[in-house]
Amino acid sequence: MLRFENIRKSYTTGDVTVDALKGVAAHIHAGETVSLCGPSGSGKSTLLNICGLLDERYQGEIWINDRPIPKQKSALTQIRREKLGFIFQRYNLIPVMSVFENIEYPLLMLNLNKQQRMDRVVEIVHKVGLKDHISKRPDQLSGGQQQRVAIARALVKKPELVIADEPTANLDTPTANMVMDLMRDLGNDMGTTFIIATHDHRMTDRCHRVLNLADGHITEQLQQADNRRAG
Numbered sequence: 001m002l003r004f005e006n007i008r009k010s011y012t013t014g015d016v017t018v019d020a021l022k023g024v025a026a027h028i029h030a031g032e033t034v035s036l037c038g039p040s041g042s043g044k045s046t047l048l049n050i051c052g053l054l055d056e057r058y059q060g061e062i063w064i065n066d067r068p069i070p071k072q073k074s075a076l077t078q079i080r081r082e083k084l085g086f087i088f089q090r091y092n093l094i095p096v097m098s099v100f101e102n103i104e105y106p107l108l109m110l111n112l113n114k115q116q117r118m119d120r121v122v123e124i125v126h127k128v129g130l131k132d133h134i135s136k137r138p139d140q141l142s143g144g145q146q147q148r149v150a151i152a153r154a155l156v157k158k159p160e161l162v163i164a165d166e167p168t169a170n171l172d173t174p175t176a177n178m179v180m181d182l183m184r185d186l187g188n189d190m191g192t193t194f195i196i197a198t199h200d201h202r203m204t205d206r207c208h209r210v211l212n213l214a215d216g217h218i219t220e221q222l223q224q225a226d227n228r229r230a231g
């Protein structure tokens with residue numbers, strides 16, 4: 001689904017240049033959940049931003065479904081809108097909007113009428129178990145419920161790829177496990193591919209594959225045999 005080769009990225013501040021990614025490559029298959037692990041500063045966020053088409057200033061090549069990804073901002077924005085969803089550590093919900101409006105928001109950029117948007121939101125709200133909270137605002141929900149809204153918002157467009165940055169970092173263990181299981185089950189259901197940057201072993205245990213980053217290199221790829229998707 002997503003392939004990248006020889007990705008290099010440096011940051012220059014004054015006279016100091018940091019080589020954050022030093023030529024990384026991987027092939028992520030459709031429907032796979034892959035976690036990106038590594039110590040602080042190893043390059044996880046940098047790689048996640050590049051895979052999420054949020055940064056066009058890098059060297060190397062990316063393909064999505066065998067099509068090379070261009071490096072022009074406007075082209076990347078278009079591909080992001082059509083194919084990608086995002087989940088963040090701090091949920092990033094819009095505080096003045098209800099759960100329904102937060103989830104509907106990404107659909108406003110697609111060519112759907114009100115009824116079609118409503119049907120999509122209602123379907124995903126049921127899947128994430130929030131039908132009784134649809135009119136509430138984010139500050140009336142627990143952290144786990146807010147992250148479920150964020151998952152629904154990321155998936156309501158039926159994206160091919162979801163990029164998640166430390167999605168369980170602010171959650172206690174039972175809630176983190178529930179959120180992770182929800183992402184995996186919805187991914188299985190909808191055939192979504194996930195790339196998840198995390199320090200959290202509760203999370204990596206539930207992924208199909210782990211890519212370990214160290215000092216700008218992918219040092220190890222671990223297949224999690226028990227989590228491999230049937231077929």
Ligand SMILES: Nc1ncnc2c1ncn2[C@@H]1O[C@H](COP(=O)(O)OP(=O)(O)OP(=O)(O)O)[C@@H](O)[C@H]1O
Pocket residue numbers: 011012013018019020038039040041042043044045046047
């Ligand atoms: N905007 C920036 N300007 C300068 N250096 C940066 C910038 N962003 C990241 N870096 C450097 O690039 C390297 C990789 O950073 P990155 O944020 O990708 O690591 P990370 O693994 O996500 O770390 P963390 O787990 O702490 O978020 C680090 O040495 C970092 O200091």
